[in-house]
Amino acid sequence: MTGESRRSPRGLRQWLGLLLLVGVLLAVPFVAALGGQAWVRIANFAILYVFLALGLNIVVGYAGLLDLGYVAFYAVGAYCYALLASPHFGIHLPFWVILPFGAALACLFGVLLGAPTLKLRGDYLAIVTLGFGEIIRIFMNNLNAPINITNGAQGITLIDPIRIGEFSFAKTSTLFGISLSGPQKYYFLLVALAALVIVINIRLQNSRIGRAWQAIREDEVAAKACGINTRNIKLLAFAMGASFGGIAGGVFAAMQGFVSPESFSLMESITILAMVVLGGMGHIPGVILGAVLLTGLPEALRYGIEPVQKAVFGRMIIDPESLRMLVFGLALVLVMRFRPAGLWPSSLRRRELSEVTD
Amino acid sequence: MAEQRQILLAAHGVAKHFGGVKALHDVSLTIHRGEIYGLIGPNGAGKTTFFNCLTGLYTNESGHFVFDGVRLAADAPHKAAAVGIARTFQNIRLFGNMTAIENVMVGRHLRTSAGVFGAISRNPATRAEEAAIARRADELLHYVGIQERAHDYARHLSYGDQRRLEIARALATEPKLLALDEPAAGMNGTETEALRVLVEGIRRDGVTVLLIEHDVKLVMGLCDRVAVLDYGEKICEDVPAVVQKDPRVIEAYLGG
DSSP states (O other), rough: OHHHHHHHHHHHHHHHHHHHHHHHHHHHHHHHHHHHHHHHHHHHHHHHHHHHHHHHHIIIIOOOOOSSSSSHHHHHHHHHHHHETTTTEEEOOOHHHHHHHHHHHHHHHHHHHHHTTTTTTHHHHHHHHHHHHHHHHHHHHHHHHSSSOOGGOBBBBBOOOOEEEEESSSSSSETEEEEEOOOHHHHHHHHHHHHHHHHHHHHHHTTTTHHHHHHHHHHHHHHHTTTOOOOHHHHHHHHHHHHHHHHHHHHHHHHOOBOGGGGGGHHHHHHHHHHHHHHHHTHHHHHHHHHHHHHHHHHHHHHHHHHHHHHHHOOOOSSSHHHHHHHHHHHHHHHHHHHHTTOOOOOHHHHHHHHHOO | OOOHHHHHEEEEEEEEEEEEEEEEEEEEEEETTEEEEEEEEEETTTTHHHHHHHTTOOOEEEEEEEEEEEEEEEEHHHHHHHEEEOOOSSSSSOOSSSBBHHHHHGGGGGOOOOOHHHHHHHOOOHHHHHHHHHHHHHHHHHHOOOOGGSSSGGGGGGGHHHHHHHHHHHHHHHOOOOESTTTTTTTOOHHHHHHHHHHHHHTTTTTTTEOOOOOOOHHHHOOOOOOEEETEEEEEEOOOHHHHHHHHHHHHHHOO
16 A cells, blocks of 8 residues: 555656666667777677576576586577578578577577486586587587588688668668667667567566476475476476577677687686676576676776786786686686675575575 | 275385385275375384375385376376375475465466466466466465465475465365375474364365374374384274274384
8 A cells, every 4th residue: 555655756766767778778889989899899799698698597597407508509599590691501591580590499409408418407417518518519610521511610701791671780871860880780689689588587587487497496306296397397498598599699690790619619608607697696687787797897808908018017918818817717706705696696596695604 | 886986096005115125015005085094103114205106206116006096107296296196295395485475376387377478478368377376375375374474485484384385385286185294293282283273174175185194193183094104014004093002003103
């Protein structure tokens, strides 16, 4: 009854917050462009990683299945796009055919991996998924003989950009009197995709399926006794996460115009997992924060560290790339030490972890 | 025929071994519809093992169960729940980081059908189902008498309330047979009495109850018939008054 009167100011605050968010999101590509298109591309990658991390969040955060080979699905989606829209085979299908197909194919791979392995728990599942991720990468690396399918380590080049009729995402064009570069256009596409995956995450969380995932995470035996077909429900989480990975891969291939096995290393899987864990497992704003920080900070370091070293020592002492990994590792250790539930955890996860330390 | 229709669960020669240990040996028993059936015996007699075989957590080496006229293919716990066998656990197994009402809502999983697409689109059918789940869960919390704790996390509930919540969650699956594994363990006299009233109410509402219990007074006062297990074998099955006087039972409990 009192909630009714309290709701309106809070509702207003929420709307204002949303408006502010939309404003910031609209401004980002133009502000970033002031520093060069490279910064717009960095923003694009940040959002692509938000998308990937939220896909993985379904598997790790909701269903509690530790997946260390998530990048395999990303690779499947990327190669699917690359092979069906490049001169490599001379096939040029439109993106709205390939992206759903890539998602479906990644989903299939998710089921193929999940069906035999989901009886495993925790560490054991992690090892198997890790192996799977590597297998996919090595396949991509070696499927160039006897029949050249993936063009091996050289990768596939000249991949078609996303194109709607004459409107290509690769070229600069003017829309409503505003000049938009290719990366800026991809930015808005990625924001739309990320918004979609956020809505899906939120809605799944408070649903029959979401509760079943949470129940499995809490106590698998009790979940079974409640009549939950745990194998199928876990497989569902795996398949959904994989589909999102597939879509992200397709967009990645289109945006880069180039894919090679190098992009799908184990390090990539670890990074995406780190985004989910650092940000706050199972908590959507936390995962977004994790993805943005872990994409943005290393780039900022890369650009910032060189002038700083030159100014202090007069020359480069430490290669920015290795320093980047050092800082990355340090950040991981610090967060795990001081905020074990993640930078921005859900109240739930914080409780779970505080109980352990009690 | 009439006798046949009365039988809800029949166990035929159920056996379960763990390595060389015969946890259950050739156990046969029948539970009638609408009955409160007690399963008692000293520690390690095989009572919980029997529960686990019945609910598909274990696979018995030989023997089988016939439930409601159909032979159970008890190879998966969720199938046992689907045909109408719900259970609680001796060591309470709730979803501790979910609220009480969410725990009961998980129990509705089996009797509802919304999938991923329903969840994402939030179509009217899904919303209606979701509302019905919440309503039923609320009713069940009222039923077991812990509605005021609905939005507390399960692990913050008192021991007695956790037992009640587990029963509510089991009832949410709409069972024909409710199997309770030592529901009164660790309860004081008042709580045990309240539990007795609750279990009688559940039976009155048409659910058959299978009860494992150590509290002999509770079993004798509550159960229509009792079976006694000792070293994995059924040594006796009858009404409480007869079982109490059975020399084999007395020997099993007092030690021979």
